[in-house]
Amino acid sequence: MPSSGGAVVIGGRPEGYMRRRELAFGLALVAPALLLVAGIFLYPAVFTLTLSVTEFDMVRLQIGAFVGFDNYARLFANPGFVDAIWRTIYFGLLIALAATVFGFLIALLLDQQFVGRTTLRVVVVLPWAVPPVVAGVLWGQMFHADVGFMNALLYRLGVIDQYQIWLGDGLTALHVIAIAEIWKAIPFMVLFFLAGLQSIPHQLFEAAAVDGATVWQRFRYVLLPLMVPIAIPLVLIQFVWAMKAFDTIFVLTRGGPAGSTTTLNYFVYQEAFQAFDLGRAAAAAYVLLLVTLFVVQIMSLVRHYLAMRRWSTA
Structure with missing residues (x-):
């Protein structure tokens, strides 16, 4: 009172x-x-x-x-470090976007009714059960220059006229690592997309079909707008995970050839445990953090823009 x-x-x-x-x-x-x-x-x-x-x-x-910012100055004076920054951003975006697209397509397939769907769902989740180092060894064998399955397959199909040294070329080596990381990321994406698909009422698609919407129109104007709020956070999460990729790079290329697969995370390892310069390693780690936060912030702004645009057109 x-x-x-x-x-x-x-x-x-x-x-x-x-x-x-x-x-x-x-x-x-x-x-x-x-x-x-x-x-x-x-x-x-x-x-x-x-x-x-x-x-x-x-x-x-x-x-x-x-020493103040001397460690940071020495880092940015190193052309290899600057290249590693751009390479890491490209690597992270490639993995995040590719894993999102393939995860969504596989989830669409698994959401359909067909014989063996349960078995296929188990197979899709299997990459999660494979230890990262073992996965790196498996992908290394698949892309082996002499006995690799990929060379044999592409050669028999006539795509290549001679066996390729996939891990000996900087451009192809980086993309082989990206393929391995995408393979590991797909199960996570599929599970979340599948949960999102199964939470959508089928009455929405039935009503759109009654109104005369084609399959593509139902996909474009009904399904996609409902899945975008799920997809964007998954892209952010997968990008952050891709930025800290290490084990696949270590097993397949050790950052080579000639540093062409060295990302910021692997650069930190090289400075700390090969060059034994913990000052520069710590500075590189903070640059990695800032780069990650910057790209995530840009993605968050894009997410906000898409949300505002969706509400304004609703």
């Missing part, structure tokens, strides 16, 4: 006091989880940032003198 001064009193105590008590109690409950998150994420982030602006003494294993 209100007191003589106008303040609300609950059980003899001001309402503001009770709210502060509830807030303090709530913070006390989540404090252990917050401390755990801070220990797992915040401390490594701060430590890596510290490494990026200092010289790390590899002999004494301790942080040395403060």
Whole structure:
């Protein structure tokens, strides 16, 4: 009830006091989880940032003198690092978009009624069960220059007139790695698209058919607008995952030939564990983070634009 001064009193105590008590109690409950998150994420982030602006003494294993942005300057003075930035963006977008398209098409197929659909669904999910290193070895054998299945198949089909060294050429090697990453990403995309397709009421398609809409029109004007809100977050997630690809690159090419398959994530590994320059490795890691955030922000703006356009035309 209100007191003589106008303040609300609950059980003899001001309402503001009770709210502060509830807030303090709530913070006390989540404090252990917050401390755990801070220990797992915040401390490594701060430590890596510290490494990026200092010289790390590899002999004494301790942080040395403060060098400011010298590590970043040395990185951008390296043409290979700048190339790795553009290569990583292209690599991430290629995998994200291709996995989205193929995942959506496969989900459309699995949403139909046919004999063996359940078995095919299990087969589609199998890449998830294959360890990344094993998957890298398998794809390496498939694209082997001498005994690879891909060379034999394309040669018999007349597509190529001689066996190709797929992993020995920078352009083809990068795309072989991308194919392996897309193969690993498709099951995730299929499951989400399939769930989205099965949540759409069939009455919408039946009503469109009654109104005279063709199969293409039902796909273009009914199905696609409903799937775009699912597709865009999946593209964002897959892009972030592609940016941190490492195991496939390590197994297939080790960043070669001549650095043509070195992405930012693999560049961080090279600086840290081959050149033993933890300062530059930490700086490269933060550049990778900033590049990822920048591209994700651009995609988010595109998503917002498409959403606003959809609402304005509705």
